[in-house]
Amino acid sequence: MIELRNINVEFNRKNEKFHAVNNVSLEVCKGDIYGIVGFSGAGKSTLVRTINLLQKPSSGEVLINNKNLMDLSKKELREERKNIGMIFQHFNLMNSRTVLENVIYPLKNSELSKKEIEDKAIKLLELVEIKEKRDVYPSELSGGQKQRVAIARALANDPEILLCDEATSALDPQITVSILKLLKKVNKSLGVTIVLITHEMQVVKEICNKVAIMDKGQIIERGSLVEIFAKPQKELTINFINTANNTINTLEKLKDHLDIKDFNENKRLVKLSYIGSSAEKPLIVNLYEKFKVSTNILSGSIEYLGDTPFGNLIVINEGDSENINNAYKYLEEEKTLVERLI
Ligand SMILES: Nc1ncnc2c1ncn2[C@@H]1O[C@H](COP(=O)(O)OP(=O)(O)OP(=O)(O)O)[C@@H](O)[C@H]1O
Numbered sequence: 001m002i003e004l005r006n007i008n009v010e011f012n013r014k015n016e017k018f019h020a021v022n023n024v025s026l027e028v029c030k031g032d033i034y035g036i037v038g039f040s041g042a043g044k045s046t047l048v049r050t051i052n053l054l055q056k057p058s059s060g061e062v063l064i065n066n067k068n069l070m071d072l073s074k075k076e077l078r079e080e081r082k083n084i085g086m087i088f089q090h091f092n093l094m095n096s097r098t099v100l101e102n103v104i105y106p107l108k109n110s111e112l113s114k115k116e117i118e119d120k121a122i123k124l125l126e127l128v129e130i131k132e133k134r135d136v137y138p139s140e141l142s143g144g145q146k147q148r149v150a151i152a153r154a155l156a157n158d159p160e161i162l163l164c165d166e167a168t169s170a171l172d173p174q175i176t177v178s179i180l181k182l183l184k185k186v187n188k189s190l191g192v193t194i195v196l197i198t199h200e201m202q203v204v205k206e207i208c209n210k211v212a213i214m215d216k217g218q219i220i221e222r223g224s225l226v227e228i229f230a231k232p233q234k235e236l237t238i239n240f241i242n243t244a245n246n247t248i249n250t251l252e253k254l255k256d257h258l259d260i261k262d263f264n265e266n267k268r269l270v271k272l273s274y275i276g277s278s279a280e281k282p283l284i285v286n287l288y289e290k291f292k293v294s295t296n297i298l299s300g301s302i303e304y305l306g307d308t309p310f311g312n313l314i315v316i317n318e319g320d321s322e323n324i325n326n327a328y329k330y331l332e333e334e335k336t337l338v339e340r341l342i
């Protein structure tokens with residue numbers, strides 16, 4: 001449905017060229033909530049803005065439903081863009097218009113009657129659960145409420161695609177969760193495909209089914225949410241996941257109470273991550289029964305990636321070093337990821 005082929009974006013900076021997006025190809029299927037994660041400056045916004053050609057690529061192709069947007073006339077492109085809604089970190093509402101007028105605005109050239117347009121806008125305000133604010137001006141709304149209005153406005157032309165650029169980055173954690181729930185509802189009830197940019201893996205974990213990790217203009221890793229969490233390959237991906245799981249904080253706190261000198265090949269501090277059915281197996285018991293490796297759990301959590309359980313334990317394993325190595329081989333066969341911390 002969305003297909004980016006070998007996209008490059010180069011900017012002229014002073015006298016030199018800057019390669020903001022470097023040969024990126026990406027396929028987003030109908031119904032996906034596709035997360036794009038990366039640090040500031042990675043090129044996420046630039047890449048996503050090529051999807052509706054707000055940013056023209058220096059080279060490469062953008063196909064929406066097999067139609068190459070680069071081949072369209074200005075008028076055709078304007079029409080095609082109605083199929084792609086967009087929301088932003090700072091909401092971009094028109095402050096001199098009421099909530100209702102903001103949602104009506106994109107429909108001003110539509111073929112619907114005035115009454116039909118208003119009915120449609122009110123329906124959208126109902127969908128985003130903010131109908132009671134229809135006659136209020138944006139300055140009187142909280143950030144979360146503004147984003148709801150922005151979502152309603154982005155849906156006015158019944159787009160198949162919604163692009164979200166850091167849509168929750170200006171919101172506190174609780175409001176973030178409510179906006180993500182709303183996006184999920186939009187995805188499920190209207191079948192809207194969502195591409196969501198964020199620098200927080202936590203956001204991805206909350207609603208995405210697929211994720212790509214971007215670094216220095218390139219996608220360095222991509223896959224289903226479960227694949228990426230179960231077997232991250234790149235260090236940056238692991239860092240993002242650890243931040244989302246709060247592992248880094250936990251580890252810092254644990255390190256205050258642990259003496260690094262105590263650890264060696266026979267006593268190791270490790271993180272065990274397990275996905276899906278292994279979450280239900282008594283692996284810890286087996287480590288002792290099969291390998292005489294003891295496990296002392298220092299911290300643990302189980303969360304859900306969609307419907308799939310995802311567990312994280314920070315443990316101390318003690319035993320004969322060769323037995324520990326064999327125990328870890330066994331764990332990996334059981335699809336448990338072992339990351340040595342000390
Ligand atoms: N119009 C422009 N002219 C020159 N350089 C630009 C332009 N737009 C973006 N860049 C540069 O391209 C790089 C990628 O920018 P982009 O906004 O895509 O990053 P991002 O991943 O969205 O970052 P953030 O998380 O901060 O929003 C940055 O180094 C930025 O300075």
Ligand SMILES: [Mg+2]
Pocket residue numbers: 044045046165166
């Ligand atoms: Mg950005």
